[in-house]
Amino acid sequence: xxxxxxxxxxxxxxxxxxxxxxxxxxxxxxxxxxxxxxxxxxxxxxxxxxxxxxxxxxxxxxxxxxxxxxxxxxxxxxxxxxxxxxxxxxxxxxxxxxxxxxxxxxxxxxxxxxxxxxxxxxxxxxxxxxxxxxxxxxxxxxxxxxxxxxxxxxxxxxxxxxxxxxxxxxxxxxxxxxxxxxxxxxxxxxxxxxxxxxxxxxxxxxxxxxxxxxxxxxxxxxxxxxxxxxxxxxxxxxxxxxxxxxxxxxxxxxxxxxxxxxxxxxxxxxxxxxxxxx
Amino acid sequence: xxxxxxxxxxxxxxxxxxxxxxxxxxxxxxxxxxxxxxxxxxxxxxxxxxxxxxxxxxxxxxxxxxxxxxxxxxxxxxxxxxxxxxxxxxxxxxxxxxxxxxxxxxxxxxxxxxxxxxxxxxxxxxxxxxxxxxxxxxxxxxxxxxxxxxxxxxxxxxxxxxxxxxxxxxxxxxxxxxxxxxxxxxxxxxxxxxxxxxxxxxxxxxxxxxxxxxxxxxxxxxxxxxxxxxxxxxxxxxxxxxxxxxxxxxxxxxxxxxxxxxxxxxxxxxxxxxxxxxxxxxxxxxxxxxxxxxxxxxxxxxxxxxxxxxxxxxxxxxxxxxxxxxx
Numbered sequence: 049x050x051x052x053x054x055x056x057x058x059x060x061x062x063x064x065x066x067x068x069x070x071x072x073x074x075x076x077x078x079x080x081x082x083x084x085x086x087x088x089x090x091x092x093x094x095x096x097x098x099x100x101x102x103x104x105x106x107x108x109x110x111x112x113x114x115x116x117x118x119x120x121x122x123x124x125x126x127x128x129x130x131x132x133x134x135x136x137x138x139x140x141x142x143x144x145x146x147x148x149x150x151x152x153x154x155x156x157x158x159x160x161x162x163x164x165x166x167x168x169x170x171x172x173x174x175x176x177x178x179x180x181x182x183x184x185x186x187x188x189x190x191x192x193x194x195x196x197x198x199x200x201x202x203x204x205x206x207x208x209x210x211x212x213x214x215x216x217x218x219x220x221x222x223x224x225x226x227x228x229x230x231x232x233x234x235x236x237x238x239x240x241x242x243x244x245x246x247x248x249x250x251x252x253x254x255x256x257x258x259x260x261x262x263x264x265x266x267x268x269x270x271x272x273x274x275x276x277x278x279x280x281x282x283x284x285x286x287x288x289x290x291x292x293x294x295x296x297x298x299x300x301x302x303x304x305x306x307x308x309x310x311x312x313x314x315x316x317x318x319x320x321x322x323x324x325x326x
Numbered sequence: 327x328x329x330x331x332x333x334x335x336x337x338x339x340x341x342x343x344x345x346x347x348x349x350x351x352x353x354x355x356x357x358x359x360x361x362x363x364x365x366x367x368x369x370x371x372x373x374x375x376x377x378x379x380x381x382x383x384x385x386x387x388x389x390x391x392x393x394x395x396x397x398x399x400x401x402x403x404x405x406x407x408x409x410x411x412x413x414x415x416x417x418x419x420x421x422x423x424x425x426x427x428x429x430x431x432x433x434x435x436x437x438x439x440x441x442x443x444x445x446x447x448x449x450x451x452x453x454x455x456x457x458x459x460x461x462x463x464x465x466x467x468x469x470x471x472x473x474x475x476x477x478x479x480x481x482x483x484x485x486x487x488x489x490x491x492x493x494x495x496x497x498x499x500x501x502x503x504x505x506x507x508x509x510x511x512x513x514x515x516x517x518x519x520x521x522x523x524x525x526x527x528x529x530x531x532x533x534x535x536x537x538x539x540x541x542x543x544x545x546x547x548x549x550x551x552x553x554x555x556x557x558x559x560x561x562x563x564x565x566x567x568x569x570x571x572x573x574x575x576x577x578x579x580x581x582x583x584x585x586x587x588x589x590x591x592x593x594x595x596x597x598x599x600x601x602x603x604x605x606x607x608x609x610x611x612x613x614x615x616x617x618x619x620x621x622x623x624x625x626x627x628x629x630x631x632x633x634x635x636x637x638x639x640x641x642x643x644x645x646x647x648x649x650x651x652x653x
Contacts, residue, residue, distance in 0.1 A: 163346055163349055165584065165587075166346055166587060166629075166632060166633065166636060167346075167350060167625075167629045167632065168587040168588070168591045168628045168629060168632055169587060169588070169591060170588065170590075170592070170594065170595075171590065171594065171609070171624060171625045171628050172353075172625060174594070174609065174613065174621070175357065175621050175622065175625050176357075178613055178616065178618065179357055179360070179361045179368065179618060180360075180361065180362070251474070255474075255476055258476050259476060259477070259478065259595055262476070262478050262595065262598075263594070263595070263598060263610060263613060264613065264614065265613070274476075277478065277479060277482065280482075281478075281482060281599065284482055284485060284486060284490065285490050288486055288490075291479070291482045291483075291486075292483070292486075295475075295476065295479035295482070295483070298475075298476050298479065299471075299474055299475050299476075299479070302474040302475075302476075303470065303471065306470065306473065306474055307470075
C-alpha cells in the first residue's frame with residue numbers, strides 16, 4: 049500500500065497509468081466498437097477525418113483508420129507483453145547463473161551478453177524475422193532475442209550483491225538446495241529493478257514491433273500500427289491522417305509505459321528520488 | 327593510464343573485436359542453416375523459383391553436402407577474403423553493393439551523431455544548471471517525448487511539415503537528379519537533402535544524451551573537488567565548464583560506443599522514409615526481395631563498423647581519463 053501511495057504521488061506515473069488503461073480498454077473493446085474486420089472496406093477511399101462517418105478517415109482502400117488503430121492496439125500490447133516476458137525469462141536465467149555461480153560461468157555469460165549489446169540489434173531483429181518469415185511468433189522471438197541483455201546485467205549485479213548476504217549464507221548452512229535459494233531467497237529481493245526494467249522494455253518492444261511492421265515485417269494476418277504508418281508513407285501528400293493518427297497511438301502508449309516505469313522506479317527506491325532520473 | 331600500458335590495452339581490445347566479428351560470421355552461418363528449407367534456397371534468396379543450375383552451383387561452392395564444420399570453414403574463409411556472397415537478384419557481389427552505399431550511410435549517421443551529441447550535451451548541461459526551473463522541466467519533458475516517438479514517424483511528420491506544407495526542404499533522395507550540379511553547388515544540394523534525415527535520426531539520441539548529461543552533471547556537482555573549486559573562489563561558469571561538464575562527458579563517450587549499433591539500426595528506418603541511398607535503403611530493398619545474402623552482408627558490415635567505432639571510443643576514453651582501468 050505504501051508502494052501504491054508513493055506511486056500515486058508521482059503525477060507523471062498517474063497520467064501514464066490512466067493513458068495505458070485507456071489503450072488497454074480500446075484493445076479489449078475493439079470488436080465491440082468496430083464490429084467488422086479492420087481489413088474490410090468501410091467507406092470511400094481517402095476519406096479525410098470526420099467525412100463519410102469516419103472519425104479518423106479511411107486509407108487508400110477505404111478501410112477505417114480508427115478501426116485499424118483499435119485492432120492494432122491488441123497486436124502492439126500483446127507483442128509488447130509477451131516479448132518482454134520471454135526476454136525477462138532469458139535475462140533472469142542468464143543473469144542469475146552469472147551472478148550466483150560467478151567465475152568462469154560469469155565470464156562466459158557476460159561475454160555473451162556484451163556480444164548481444166554490441167551488434168546492431170535492430171538489424172539482427174530484421175534478419176531473424178525475415179529468415180523465419182513474418183509471423184507473430186517470429187516477431188516476438190526476434191524482439192526477445194535482442195532485448196534480454198539489460199535484464200541479464202541488472203539481475204547479475206543484484207545477485208552478486210545479494211549472494212553473500214547473511215540470510216543467503218544462513219540458507220546455505222541450513223542445507224537448502226541452490227535452486228531453492230535462488231528462487232525463494234535471492235530472486236524475491238531482486239524483483240523491484242526487474243519490474244521497472246520490464247515496464248521500460250515493454251515500451252521498447254512496442255516501438256520495435258512498430259518499426260518491424262513499418263518495414264513490412266508485420267504478421268500479414270494482423271492489423272498493426274506500424275503497418276498502418278507504412279502503408280500511409282507513400283501517400284503522405286494525399287492523406288496525412290493515414291500516418292499521423294497511428295503514430296500518435298504509438299507515442300501515447302510508449303510514453304505511458306515509460307512514465308509508469310519511472311514512477312515505479314521512484315516508488316521502489318524512495319531514497320533515489322529526484323536524483324539522476326536518467 | 328600510463329601511455330606505456332596503451333599497446334597491451336589496445337591489443338586486448340583488438341583481440342576482443344576480432345572475436346566479436348568472428349562470432350557474427352558464425353551467427354550468419356547458423357541462421358542460413360536454421361532457416362526453414364534448403365540452405366541453398368536461402369542463399370539464392372528466392373523461395374521455390376530459383377533455377378536448378380544456380381542452386382547446384384551454390385551447393386558445390388559452399389560444400390552443402392559436406393559436414394557442418396567443413397561448411398562453416400568454407401563460409402568463414404569466404405568472408406575473411408571479403409567475399410560476402412553474390413546477390414542473384416541484383417546480379418552483383420554483395421560486398422561491392424554494400425561498399426557503394428556505405429559512404430551515404432556514414433554521412434547520415436555521422437551528421438545525426440553530431441547533432442545528438444552537440445544538442446544533447448547542451449540541453450543536458452542547461453537542464454542541470456537550471457535544475458528545478460521551468461527550463462529544466464521543458465527539457466526533461468522534451469527528452470521524454472523524443473524518447474517515446476518512433477523514428478520513422480518523426481521522419482514522416484518532418485516531411486509533412488517541412489516538405490509538403492512549408493516546401494522548405496527536399497523530402498527524398500540525396501541530391502536533385504535534375505540539377506546535375508558539381509562542386510560547391512552539389513555539396514549544398516546534398517546538405518539540403520541531409521537536414522531532415524539527420525535531424526530525424528539525431529532527435530532520439532539527443533534525448534538520450536540530454537538525460538545522461540543532466541544526470542551525470544548533477545552527480546558530479548556534489549563531489550568534493552567541485553566544492554573545493556567553489557571554495558577557492560573559481561567563478562561559477564568556470565566551475566561548470568572546467569570541472570563539472572568535463573567529468574560528466576566521460577559517460578557520454580562510453581554511451582556513444584554503446585549506442586553506435588542502435589544508430590546504425592535506426593538509419594535503416596530513416597533511409598527507408600527518406601529514400602536515402604545508403605545501406606539501410608539497400609537492406610530495405612533486400613527485405614522486399616527476400617534477398618538474404620544482402621541482408622546478412624548488411625548485418626556483417628554494420629557490425630564491423632560498430633566494433634570499429636567501439637574500439638575508437640575505448641581508445642578515446644583511455645586517453646581522456648587517466649584513471650581508466652587497464653582491463
